Amino acid sequence: MIRLGTVFSGIGAIEHALDRLDLPHDIVFACDNGERKLKSKIEKVESAIEGMNDSEKNDYITQLYEKECGMNYVEQTYRANYIIKNDLFYQDVRFLDQEYKIQAVELCLEGDKSIAQVAKELGLAYNTLHRWVKEYKESNGTSFVGSGNIKPQNQEIIELRRRNQELEEELAILKKALGIFTRNQK
């Protein structure tokens, strides 16, 4: 069974193709902002949703869009075409969970594409992706914690990185202490 999650879902071209090809599939999620533009600054929204779980975050973003920009007609059309549970439709790719952000950052750091190229391909503003890369580098890969749904295996990596950093700091302190101790012995 194909499990399908789309961003920039539109009215669902991929879903339609799978239907026509008679390929059984499950719609896991869809995401489209209906070409609406939020008035709030992305940084302000990000700090407002910090620490919320996925469903709280989705409710908050949906309400904010409704308040600032009215109805999402693309979502309405998608829902007319496909059956999708209420909480599985997201409004804006920029507020999807941290895994999406990590994948976007890794495309910039590990591939041969520039931030500008990756941003264009993912439909993100250059400044947004640039900021994610900066946050990721500055936090030693532990960025975006608290901004949503962290998969258990990612949580484990984050914990291991954190523990590794602690051990490195402890080792540095021990080395320093050993240096002082041996100097005093002479």
Ligand SMILES: C[S@@+](CC[C@H](N)C(=O)[O-])C[C@H]1O[C@@H](n2cnc3c(N)ncnc32)[C@H](O)[C@@H]1O
């Ligand atoms: C070219 S259309 C995609 C069409 C789609 N593949 C289909 O099958 O209908 C691009 C879509 O991206 C959506 N979009 C633009 N910025 C977005 C964002 N930040 N988050 C989610 N969707 C966004 C637009 O509303 C538009 O429906």
